[in-house]
Amino acid sequence: MSPDTIPVLDVRGLSLEFPVFGGAVRALNGVSLRVMPGEIVGIVGESGSGKSVTAMAALRLLPPGGYRVTAGSLHLGGDDVLAASEPVVRRWRGRRAAMIFQEPMTALNPTQRIGEQMVGVLRVHRRISRRDALTQAESLLRDMMIPDPAQVLRAYPFELSGGMRQRVMVAMAFSCDPDLLIADEPTTALDVTVQRQVLQLLRHHARERGTAILFITHDMAVVSQLCDRVYVMYAGTVVEQGPTGQVLREPRHPYTRGLLDGLPEGAPPGSALAAIPGQVPDMRHPPSGCPFFDRCAYADETCRQRPALLPLDVAAEASDAGQDRRRLACWHPLSPAQADAAGGSV
The missing domain is CATH 3.40.50.300 (P-loop containing nucleotide triphosphate hydrolases)
Structure with a gap:
């Protein structure tokens, strides 16, 4: 088949x-x-x-x-x-299989910066260095039409708008193809x-x-x-x-x-x-x-x-x-x- x-x-x-x-x-x-x-x-x-x-x-x-x-x-x-x-x-x-939840504020960890969370997901499923994971995370955010991905990676979830948080969730969901x-x-x-x-x-x-x-x-x-x-x-x-x-x-x-x-x-x-x-x-x-x-x-x-x-x-x-x-x-x-x-x- x-x-x-x-x-x-x-x-x-x-x-x-x-x-x-x-x-x-x-x-x-x-x-x-x-x-x-x-x-x-x-x-x-x-x-x-x-x-x-x-x-x-x-x-x-x-x-x-x-x-x-x-x-x-x-x-x-x-x-x-x-x-x-x-x-x-x-x-x-x-x-x-990945999942995007209704409310990203509860799906994202409020105590960790966006970059830490994205790097964590990438390194769990892929054998890559932290530096490569950060580069890939920035590229994923750019693909989501986020204007300043480097700044977003340094931000905590509560510093982002609802739409921006949801774009982060979409990026994380696609991160491991x-x-x-x-x-x-x-x-x-x-x-x-x-x-x-x-x-x-x-x-x-x-x-x-x-x-x-x-x-x-x-x-x-x-x-x-x-x-x-x-x-x-x-x-x-x-x-x-x-x-x-x-x-x-x-x-x-x-x-x-x-x-x-x-x-x-x-x-x-x-x-x-x-x-x-x-x-x-x-x-x-x-x-x-x-x-x-x-x-x-x-x-x-x-x-x-x-x-x-x-x-x-x-x-x-x-x-x-x-x-x-x-x-x-x-x-x-x-x-x-x-x-x-x-x-x-x-």
């Missing part, structure tokens, strides 16, 4: 729970997704939908002993992440102009280096700018997936349409933004049927049974590659006319 045909990340049927007093929070329920080499894939959904848990599980960053995997598998470039020893996984982090970069809401705390700059840097350097990206966000507009494919998650499950353009132009799941209807770009000036009624279900007691049942305008008694994630076009699913095409978990998919009503706002 060619290396280009092996997913850099392959999650299949992953179910995961957090033990709590008197039970467990079922955070993931049969999640399957894959990221191919050089691909930019998005995961989108409300807070509490399981996006970050999926990402943290991929690098085994969840607290040891604080969670249980009850089903499924997780492979990084063909290697079993769940079965690997902790020392092996530590070697993979940064070198094979990982096969996969997981970006967990990296632009949420940034203003629109800086957000656009960071997204452009991510896309440019990923394409230039051949790095695959798994981009986690609640923002459909960001997905439209960056991602080749998208997985829409709700209550720990994937409810819709497919090429980004198709999903955003023709959303077939009522939840996907609800996310698109809430974008400010689609609302008339001065009008209130649309919102999905209700709340995400309590995952200590997950519903037995469709998790979106209580919030869906199209739900009926059929929806009290859980829908499977099935292809929209069964004929196109003859090959294993069909897993990356349009799939939907819904008993009552929106018609093309209904879907089109939501698709023009992104």
Whole structure:
């Protein structure tokens, strides 16, 4: 099998729970997704939908002993992440897969200068001298369009703006040329102009280096700018997936349409933004049927049974590659006319 045909990340049927007093929070329920080499894939959904848990599980960053995997598998470039020893996984982090967190102020060490932190990362994964590591760190910051990288290397994190700190995090993530970069809401705390700059840097350097990206966000507009494919998650499950353009132009799941209807770009000036009624279900007691049942305008008694994630076009699913095409978990998919009503706002 060619290396280009092996997913850099392959999650299949992953179910995961957090033990709590008197039970467990079922955070993931049969999640399957894959990221191919050089691909930019998005995961989108409300807070509490399981996006970050999926990402943290991929690098085994969840607290040891604080969670249980009850089903499924997780492979990084063909290697079993769940079965690997902790020392092996530590070697993979940064070198094979790196992560950019939502808030760089908590991800960066406030007691160390930026240069010390970048040099530390480089020397852990590469056999280079401190001098060479500093030279490479300065070059990485310059690639991130930072005007005075030498000064930034001498600075502490609190001396930098939020946008500058996030550029440092992007530089550190790319520093060891990982096969996969997981970006967990990296632009949420940034203003629109800086957000656009960071997204452009991510896309440019990923394409230039051949790095695959798994981009986690609640923002459909960001997905439209960056991602080749998208997985829409709700209550720990994937409810819709497919090429980004198709999903955003023709959303077939009522939840996907609800996310698109809430974008400010689609609302008339001065009008209130649309919102999905209700709340995400309590995952200590997950519903037995469709998790979106209580919030869906199209739900009926059929929806009290859980829908499977099935292809929209069964004929196109003859090959294993069909897993990356349009799939939907819904008993009552929106018609093309209904879907089109939501698709023009992104």
